[in-house]
Amino acid sequence: MFKDYNMNQVVLPMDLSYKLQENDVAFAVNDLVEAIPDEAFSAFLRSTGCPAYHPRMMMKLILCAYTQSTFSGRKIEGLLKDSVRMMWLAQGYEPSYRTINRFRVHPESQELLRHCFVQFRCQLVEEKLIDDEAIFIDGTKVKANANKFTFVWRKSVERYSAGLVEKSNQLYEELLNQDIIPAIERDNLEELSSEELEEVVQKLDDTVKDYDKRIEEAEDTKERKQLRAERKAPKQYRKQFKDFVIRKQKYKQDLAILGERNSYSKTDHDATFMRMKDDYMKNGQLKTGYNLQIATEGQYTLAYDIFPNPTDTLTFIPFLNKIEKWFFSLPSYIVADAGYGSEQNYDDVLNIRQRTPLITYGMYRKEKKKAYKNNAFNVANWYFDQESDTFTCPNDKKLNFKYWSKRTDKAGFERTFKVYECEDCFECPLRPQCTKAKEGNNRKVHYNEKWESQKAFTREVLSEAETGEIYGKRKIDVEPVFGFLKANLHFTRMSVRGKEQVKNEIGFALMAVNLRKYTARQSHQPILGQQNGANYRKAIIDTVFT
Template identity: 70%
Template sequence: MFKNYTMNQLVLPLDLEVKLQTNDIAFHVHHLVESIPHEAFESFLRNEGCPAYHPRMMLKVILCAYTQSVFSGRKIEALLKDSIRMMWLAQGYEPSYRTINRFRVHSEVKELIRQCFVQFRCQLIEEKLIDQEAIFIDGTKVEANANKFTFVWKKSVDKYHQSLIEKSNQLYEELLEKEIMPEIEREGEDELSPEELAQMVQKVDEVVSDYDKKIEELQDAKDRIALRSERKFPKQAHKKLIDFIVRKRKYQKDFEIFGTRNSYSKTDHDATFMRMKDDYMKNGQLKAGYNVQVATEGQYALAYSLFANPTDTRTLIPFLDIIEQDYFELPKHIVADAGYGSEQNYDDILSNRKREALITYGMYIKEQQKKYKQNKFNAANWQYDEENDVYTCPNEKRLLFKYHSVRTDKAGFTRNFKVYECEDCSGCPFRSLCTKAKEGNHRKLMVNEKWEQQKEYVRTKLSDEKTGSIYRQRKIDVEPVFGFLKANLRFTRFSVRGKLKVENEMGLALMAVNLRKFTANR
C-alpha cells in the first residue's frame, strides 16, 4: 500500500508561507527589510514608463539569495522559479537577471544597505545580543573582479613620463635651433603640456605643407631631392609630436586614476594590487583587490567600508569617521590589532574622539619577552635621569640632549623627536654591539616622548583585568566574521567592478553573514 500520489490533482495549501519552517531565514530577511523606513525608498519612485518592481521585494530577493551563497544574477533568477522561500519573498514575481543586476549596483541601493545595518543593530540591542561596550575592528583583502595581468604601476608610468618630458624638451630645442618654428609661450619651464605640443604640431605642419608646395612647383629633380632631404626632419618631428601628445594624455589619465595609490588594474580602475593570503604558489603573487574594513560586536558586522590602500594603519581614522557619520555613535572602547597601532591613530582616538584605544603596537608582544627585557644594548632598557634629561649606556657613558627633530610622513602627520648623543664613544668595547655608526661618529638616540607615553598607556590598559579581557575578545569576535564570509558563505571574489558597485555587494554579503548567524542562534 502506498500513500496517495497523483499529478492530476490540485494540492493545497497554495500559500507558500505555510511550507516554510518557523525559523526560516526568509522570515528574518523579510522583517529586516520591512523595518527600513518608507522614506528610504522614495528615491526609487518614477512617474514615467512601466511600473518598476518594488525595491523592498528586490532587496529581499537578493539578500536571501546571498544567504544561500548565490551571487550570480542568472542563478538568482533561477532560484525565483524553484525556491519556495524566494517565491514567497517575491510573491510570484520573476524579475530577470538583468533587472536583478541593475538593481544591486544602483547608487541608491547603498542607502538601503546602510539602513539594513542600522536597523539590524537596533534589533540586536533590543534582544540584548550586544552590550555596546566596544567595537572590534579588523580588515581583510577580497579579490576584485579583474583580470590577473592587467596591472599598471605608478613607478613605471612615472619613469616613462619623465623620459617623455626630456624627449619633448629636446625636440623643442632642436626645432628652435633649426628655425623650423618660432618660440611659443610656455606655462612651465619643466615640461610641455598637451596643448603646447598641439601648437608645435600645427606650426611644424605648416612648415611641412610649405615644403610640399615647393616640391610640387619645382621641375628640376636635383632641387626636389634637396628639398625632400630638408623636409625629412620636420616630417619626423611632426610624427614624434603626435606620438608625444597621445602618450602625454595617457600618462595624465593614469596619474588621475592612481591618486594616492601605487597601482591599478586596467579592467577595474578602483582595484589596487595587493598581496593575498591565498597565495597557493608561495611566490608573492599580487592580485587586484580591495581592503575591506569591518567593525563587529558579538560576531555581527555592524559597519563596513572599502579602501584602496593595502595596509590597515591609515584606514582606521577614515573608517571611524564613516561609522560616526553613517552608522552609530562610537562606544567607549575601540579594539584593533597591532596593524592599527600608530601615534596618529592613538592621538585621534584619545584626544579627538575621547575614547579608549585598546590597540597594540608593532613591538608590544616582543617587549613582553624576557630576552628583550634583559638586552642591555636595547635603548629602551637604558637608565634615564629625568631631572638632568640624560640617558646612560651600558658602558656608563652619558647621552646628552642635543636638539629637537621633526619628521613628516607621506600622509602629512608630523612627529616630534628629541635627539640625544653620546659624549664619547671612542674606544668603547661594546661599540659593534651598540651601534652601526661609522668610526668617529658617536651613538645617537631619538626619543619620541608622545609615542612612549601612548605605548605606556596601552601597556597599562592591556594589563588591567577588565580592559585586557575586552582586548582578548577581539580574536573571537572579528576574526570569525571573515571566516563565515569566506569559508561558509564562500564569498572570496567580487562579481562586479568599480568601487561603488563593489561596496553594495560587500554590504549584501556581510548582511547575509549576519542573517545566517542570527537565524542559527534563534
C-alpha cells in the first residue's frame, strides 16, 4: 500500500510558515526587520507611479538570500520561485532582479541597515547574549568588483604631469621665439593652465587658417609650396598642444579621484590597490579592494565601516567616531591588535573618549623576549638618570639632552621628541654595533616621553588579571567573524561598485552572518531545565497535574 499521491487533485494553499522548521533563519530575519520603526521606511514613499514593493519585504528578501550565500540579483529572483522561506517572506510577490538590485544600492537602504544593527544589538543586550563591557575592533581586506590590472598610481600621475608642464613651457617659448603666435596673458609663469593651453591651441588654429587662406589666394606654385612648408610647424605645434589639453584634464581628474590615496582602479574609482593574504599567484600581487573595519562582541558584528586606505592605524579614530554617531555609545574597554597601536590612537581613547584602550603596539611581543632584554644596544635597556637627564651607553658614555624635535605624520598628528647626543663616539670600539651614523657624527637618541608613558600604561593594564583576560578574548571574538564571512558565507568579493553601494552590500553580508550565528545558537540552546533532568521532569509533572 502507498500513500495517496494524485497530481490531478487541487490542493488548497496554506501558510508556508508551517513548512519551515521552528528555528529557521527566516523567522529571525522577519522578527528583526519587523522591529524597525515605521518612520524609517518613510523615505521610500512616493506619490506618483505604480505603488512600490514594501521596503520591509525587500529588506527581508535580501537578508534572507545573503544568509543562503546568494548575492546575485538574478539568483535572488530565482530563489523567490523555489525557496519556501523566500516565498513566505515575499507573501506571493516576485520582484525582478532589477528591483532587487536597485533597492540594494539605494542610499536610504544604508539607514535601514543601521536600524537593523542597532535593533540587533538591543536584542542581544536584552537577551544577555553580550555583556556590553568591551568591543573588539579589527579589519580585513575584501576584493572589489574591479578588473585586476587597472592601476592608476599617484606617483606616475605626478611624474607625467610634471613632464607635461616642462614640455608645454618649452614649446610655448619656441612659439614665441619663432613668432608663430603672440604672447598670451598668464596667471602663473611656471605652469600653463588648461584654459591657457586651449588659448594657445586657438591661436595656433587661427595661424593655420591664415596660412590656408593665403595658400588658396596664391597663384604662383613656388609661393604656395613655400607657404605649405611654413604651415607645417604651426600644425605640428597645434597637434601637440591639443594632446596637452587632453592630458592636462586627465591628470587633473586623476588627482581629484585619488584624493589622499596613492592608487585607484579605473573600473571602480573608490577601490584602492592593496596587498591581500589570499593571493592567487603567491607572489604578493596587489589587488583592488576595500578595508573593512568591524566592531564585535560575542562574535556578533555590532558596527562596521569601509575605508580606502590599507593600513588600520589611520582608520581607528574615524571608525570610533562612526560608532558613536550612528550605532551606540562606546563601552569601558576598546580592544584591538598591534596594528592600531599609535600615540594618536592612545591619546584619543584615553583623553578624549575617557575609555581604557586594550591595544598592543608593534614591539609589545618582542620586548618580552630574552634576546631583546639582553641586547645592550637597545636604548630601552640603557640606564637613564632623571636628575641629570642623561642616558648612559654600553661604553659608559653620557648622552646629554640637546634639543626638542617635532615631527608631523601624514595624518597631520604632531609628535614631540627629546634628542640626546653622545659626548664623544670617536674611536669607540662598540661604534659599529651601536650606531650607523657617519664618521664624525655622534650617536643620537630620539626619545618620545608621551609615547613611552603610553607603552608603560599598556604593559601595566595588560598585565592585570581582569583586563588581560578581556584582551585574551580578542582572537576568539573578532577573528571568527571574518572566517565565517569568507569561508562559510563565501563572501569574498563585492558584486557592486562605488563606496556607498559597497557599504550597503557589506552591511547585508555582515547582518546575514549575525543572523545565521544567532539562529544556530538559539537552536543549540538547551530547553528549559535540560541542564538538570530531574528538575525538568518535576516541572513538567507539576504542570500536568496543575
